[in-house]
Amino acid sequence: MRHPQTGKASLTSFVPQKVTFSTILAPVLGVQRRVTAPIISQCFLSANATVACVINSGIWSLPRPNSRIHHTDFLLTSWLEDHNLPPIHSSGRDHILWDGLDASKIKTWHIWSSIRNTGHLVPWHKVVWHRLQVNKYAHHQWLTGLNRISTLARLHRFGLSSTQQCFFCILGRETTSHLFLHCTYSKWILIQIVRLFDIPVSYHSWVEFLVSLTELKDKKKGTIALWYAQVYCYHIWRERNARVHDKGIFGPSKLLQGIVLDVKTRLSASGWYSFVTRNRPDLDNFVRL
Ligand SMILES: [Zn+2]
Incomplete structure (x- = not known):
């Protein structure tokens, strides 16, 4: 496995239980009773011997068997052939990456979740990941929340653009917040959408707006609002890019039609939506712009 930050390759092994140097040895070797564990009973190891007792300079180092026991070498050798000892990292810096083995079933997802690097949860993460999300849109919205899309203000900061003027209104500086929240073009479209959900648009930044979407009391209504926001975000960016490349230009009302x-x-393909509208016919109003 290659470490994502240092780039150094290292060995990762999956040992069938949580093992540290202070772990009692017998359970590690798959045995509970001394009499069934020649490695314990015939090598002068106590019942409480730990993993550290049999590891020396990064390799398994077993004590010599008790010579007074008949056929000890044979018993020990055949026992070892039947049991695969956990591999040991040559650096001697083994550490636990995953301790989810208390679960009755092992899932690949659990292993992946335990070894991947994760950052802090952002307060707007539910806006991106929800039951109606579409990956392509969600990924784009995630980048807008992190302020990682290639706005002209950002490109200008890196020396990659000579202008920062918004492609929609010409007057504004194209930042993420301007593009999706403050620009006259986008704002008109956003107002048509958010008035359905009683959400104001008078926010200072795009992230503040995203956070406000997570605070809607009506969760079903809120989920539809999240989906609207995701589609809105994607369509605005697509229209912006079309203008960058001198392609078709939609007015705000035409773009709104595409969003709806x-x-x-x-929604029509969502089992969740068809289920909730049985008891909440009012939710149908949100697709009648
Ligand atoms: Zn603008």
Whole structure:
């Protein structure tokens, strides 16, 4: 396995239980009773011997067997052939990456979750990952929340653009917050959407707006709002890129039609939406812009 930050390759092994140098040896070797563990009973090791007792300079180092026991060498050798000892990292810096073995079933997802690097949860993560999310849109919205999309203000900061003027209104500086929240073009579209959900648009930054979406009391209504926000975000960016490359230009009302159509398509394919609208016919109003 290659460490994602240092780039150094290292050996990762999956040992069938949590093992440290202070772990009692017998359970590690798959035995509970001394009499069934020649490595314990015939090598002068006590019942409480730990893993550290049999590891020396990074390799398994077993004590010599008790010569007074008949056929000890044979018993020990045949026992070792039947039991695979856990591999040991040559650096001697083994550490536990995953301790989820208390679960009755081992899932690949658990292993992946335990060995990957994770950052702090952002307060707007539910806006990105929800039951109606579409990966392509969610990924884009995630980048907007992190302020990682290639706005002109960002490119200008890196010396990659000579202008920062917004492609929609010409007057504004194209930052993430301007593009999705403050620009006259986008704001008109956003107002048509958020007035359905009684959400104001008078926020200072795009992230503040994303956080406000997570605070809606009506969770079903809120989920639809999250989906609207995701589609809105994607369509605004796509239209912006179309203008960068001198392709078709939509006015705000035309773009809004495309957003609503996209929202409806996803909702009509959602089992969750058809289920909740049985008891909440009012939710149908949110796709009637
Ligand atoms: Zn603008």
